[in-house]
Amino acid sequence: MKILLLLSSTFTFLHTISSSSSNTTFICKTDHDCRLNGLCSLTTSTCICDPGWTSPTCGALDLLPATLGTGYNKTSFNASSWGSKIIHDPSNSLLFHLFLAGFTHQCGLDYWSPYSRIVHATSLEGPAGPYEFHSEVVGTFAHNPTVIWSPADEKWLLYYIGCPQSVNATCTSPSFSCGPGNFINGESGISVLSSEDLYSWTPHGQVMSGMNDGAWDADITNPSPHPLGRKGEMLLVYRGCPFNCSGNELISLSTAPSFLGPYTKLSSPIFPESNEDPFVWQDKRGNWHMLLHSLEPDGGFGSGPMVGRHAFAEKLEGEWTFDAETLAFSAVVEFQGGEVREFYRRERPQLFFSEDAEMKPLFLMTGVQEVGSEMSYSLIQPIEGAREWEQALGI
Incomplete structure (x- = not known):
């Protein structure tokens, strides 16, 4: 069965609060005002945030101090990494897997x-x-890379971009292509692997390709999949931009009858703001959400701390609301012991959730690069409720 999601041409944009209104008490009228991360109290007109979220609008992750030395940080061995996705082992409750991008040489x-x-x-x-x-x-x-479990297929699915490429021993940036849409850095085109045990992986090749034309999303990358229903249908959120990424980077959706495709893309971005690195999920009430790496002037690639944004919709087909008012997370990270670091770059957000019907966000994974460093690593920061979840697990 082919699924085509029709997106309304309209969108909702939340304007940044001006300094003159910053001291005004926030009043909600509907759950939408609470970013669908909480409920609007009919008696107090204030948001009651779900666990893991905070701020008057429930638009910010309720982050706890991170612990130095956790995540995947091999920069002391001159080895960089970027982004990551946590998977809890289905057979061993104390074993956790991390899938990430690691750089050679x-x-x-x-x-x-x-x-x-x-x-x-x-x-x-x-x-x-x-x-x-x-x-x-x-x-x-x-x-x-990102990894999800497909209940219909009873398999783990690993989505990624790339193609086999030999590299020089000395770090260089040659031009090459992994398919239509980009001949500069090989970023265009999405592939998938499958596994029954997280160790042995079967390649299925490229399941979604870019285009050598003038489309706004000729160059496609940054896959974020999510299973739809029990018949194997798959949602795939992606970042698109013109050929060779010569224009705005925007977010859209595609769907397929199975993880192998064929994927049917929407005809337009779901909001006009420039973002990349989408991470999509569906909450306990059936609402849809995304975390994004914002490319706004005070965020982007080392331009400031405004790097983490949130978007949400009651239905997958929209309307989607991009929250430009409340920052979901920033480039500033507090560590246990009181140390605070403002990273030069913080991108590739993904979440690890509680494994019950509550879908509480427990850990935020991002790729980070420190100021003045060429190296990068995979940072994992706990969210309010993470410690209690670990204690209940016996950690």
């Missing part, structure tokens, strides 16, 4: 293409790690 973040590969790391110390290298899943060039 001691190359830094600037050389993610073509030196990125997909790494499988493991930890017995909790979802935040620290994680240790287990194996290489896909060699160079492979990037943007």
Whole structure:
């Protein structure tokens, strides 16, 4: 069955609060005012946030201090990594898997293409790690990994971008293509692997390709999948931009009857703001959400702390609301002991949720690069409720 989601041409944009209204008490009228991350109280006209979310609008993640040395940080060995996705082992409650982009030949973040590969790391110390290298899943060039469980297929699915590419021992950035849409850095085109055990992976090749034309999304990358229903249908959110990414980076949706495709794209972006790195999920009430790396002037690629945005919709087909009022997370991270670091770049957001019907966000995974450093690593930051969840698990 082919699924085509029709998106309304209208959209909702939340304007930034001016300084003159910053001291005004926020009043909600509907749950939409609470970003669908909480309920609007009919008696007090204030938002009652779901666990894991905070701020008057419930638009900010309720982040706890991170712990130095957790996540996947091998920069002391001159090894960079970027982004990550936590998977809780289905057989061993104390084992956690991390799938991330790791760079070969001691190359830094600037050389993610073509030196990125997909790494499988493991930890017995909790979802935040620290994680240790287990194996290489896909060699160079492979990037943007994310892993989901498909109940219909009873398989783990790993989506990524890339194609086989030999690399020089000295870090260089050659032009190459992995398919239509881009001949500069190989970023266009989305592939998938499947596994029954998280260790042995079967490649299925590229399931969604770009185009060599003038489309706004000729260049496609940043896959974020989500199963739809029980028949194997799949949602795939992606970032599109013109050929060779010569214009605005925008977010849209595609759907397919199975994870193998064919994927049917929407005809337009779901909101006009420039973003990348979407991470999509459906909450306990059936609403849809995304975390995004914002490319706004005070965020983007090292331009300031405004890097994490949230978008939401009551229905997948829209209308989608992009929240430009409340920052979901920033480039500033507090660590245990009181240390605070403002990272030069913080991108590739993904979440780890509680494994019950509540779908509480427990950990935020991002790729970070410190000011003045060529290296990068995979940071994992706990969210309010994470400690209690770990204690209940026996960690």
